[in-house]
Amino acid sequence: MDKKPMSIADNLKDIxxxxxxxxxASGRAPDSVKLVAVSKTKPAEAVAEAAQAGQRIFGxxxxxxxTDKAALVSEPVEWHFIGTxxxxxxxxxxxxxxxxxxxxxxxxxxxxxxxWGRLGSICSVLxxxxxxxxxxxxxxxxxxxxxxxxxIAQLPNLRIRGLMTMPPFFDEPERARPYFRELRELAGAIAxxxxxxxxxxxLSMGMSGDFEVAIEEGATLVRVGSSIFGYR
Ligand SMILES: *Cc1c(COP(=O)(O)O)cnc(C)c1O
Numbered sequence: 610m611d612k613k614p615m616s617i618a619d620n621l622k623d624i625x626x627x628x629x630x631x632x633x634a635s636g637r638a639p640d641s642v643k644l645v646a647v648s649k650t651k652p653a654e655a656v657a658e659a660a661q662a663g664q665r666i667f668g669x670x671x672x673x674x675x676t677d678k679a680a681l682v683s684e685p686v687e688w689h690f691i692g693t694x695x696x697x698x699x700x701x702x703x704x705x706x707x708x709x710x711x712x713x714x715x716x717x718x719x720x721x722x723x724x725w726g727r728l729g730s731i732c733s734v735l736x737x738x739x740x741x742x743x744x745x746x747x748x749x750x751x752x753x754x755x756x757x758x759x760x761i762a763q764l765p766n767l768r769i770r771g772l773m774t775m776p777p778f779f780d781e782p783e784r785a786r787p788y789f790r791e792l793r794e795l796a797g798a799i800a801x802x803x804x805x806x807x808x809x810x811x812l813s814m815g816m817s818g819d820f821e822v823a824i825e826e827g828a829t830l831v832r833v834g835s836s837i838f839g840y841r
């Protein structure tokens with residue numbers, strides 16, 4: 610007999626249980642970890658279905674896709690931008706997204722500051738750090754991160770809430786652990802600097818294959834796509 614395929618609601622329930630268990634196993638409060646459901650390449654109907662199952666935060670990687678999709682979703686959702694962002698596209702995200710996880714250069718931050726300033730509001734951002742140093746990955750380097758945070762902290766219309774990283778891809782999630790740990794240690798070192806206007810409360814790390822390890826290393830935002838919406 611065929612098994613009924615898992616629905617988005619079933620997948621969400623499973624992921625929430627796993628998040629909770631990983632938090633408890635590492636002595637953390639389950640509500641200290643938020644789930645960002647990564648809906649890139651998936652239709653608005655999939656977002657609506659997840660929202661009806663109680664999911665609130667959705668992560669998107671492409672500006673055009675985000676704006677098209679957001680216009681079609683009537684449920685009360687929050688959008689986070691998690692992909693590579695070109696400065697000339699920032700204006701389309703202003704007022705639409707509540708957090709940008711992928712700020713890795715001053716010029717991008719300056720444009721976010723300008724666009725949110727026009728709206729009279731403040732954008733929450735994370736600094737993306739390329740912990741592994743892989744050439745193909747976005748993100749500032751570990752050594753340049755503190756200075757970048759200092760520079761961006763001068764901008765009035767955005768607030769740095771923490772750091773984000775994407776480790777190299779491994780089949781074995783345990784191998785991603787040192788990169789997650791290094792991001793947490795870097796956040797701790799930046800917090801010690803007590804830079805005005807800067808919080809190091811959020812660590813955005815962990816995806817479908819490795820979010821439990823990321824939670825054990827302190828993730829507060831996990832970005833999970835394919836385990837909720839299926840393969841892309
Ligand atoms: C696609 C993507 C994810 C989700 O990846 P899955 O393996 O599908 O869970 C998380 N973060 C970023 C930045 C992504 O681009």
